[in-house]
Amino acid sequence: MPTHTTTPDGAADLVVVGAGIVGLAHAVEGLARGLKVHVIERDERAVGASIRNFGHICATAQSGQALAYALAAREHWLTLAAKAGFGL
Known part of the structure; x- marks a missing residue:
């Protein structure tokens, strides 16, 4: 079962749907810009397009x-x- 954490107030400046390479790249860039970032992923481990196509x-x-x-x-x-x- 996937787990999640949130900020105390649940607020985010950027919400990224999908923890594949594109989603995580956006999350990293958001963090680098000082944003509060939430990443939402449906699976516990990599099973989508990134695992098949990245490289x-x-x-x-x-x-x-x-x-x-x-x-x-x-x-x-x-x-x-x-x-x-x-x-x-």
Whole structure:
């Protein structure tokens, strides 16, 4: 059975539905911006799309502004991976 915790008043600045890679990325960014974040997940462990599809980052297929965004995202993912203790 999933468990949850809340702030004493139950308030959140950002509510993220889904603890997959996209949801958790949004939660991490919200926390980095000083927001109170709640993540809602229906399952106890990873079983959705993230567990099946995550693992490929391609920055070389981009150009112009999209390449700048891709390279910045790559650096961000490398930093998060190091903090989480896994190789990327």
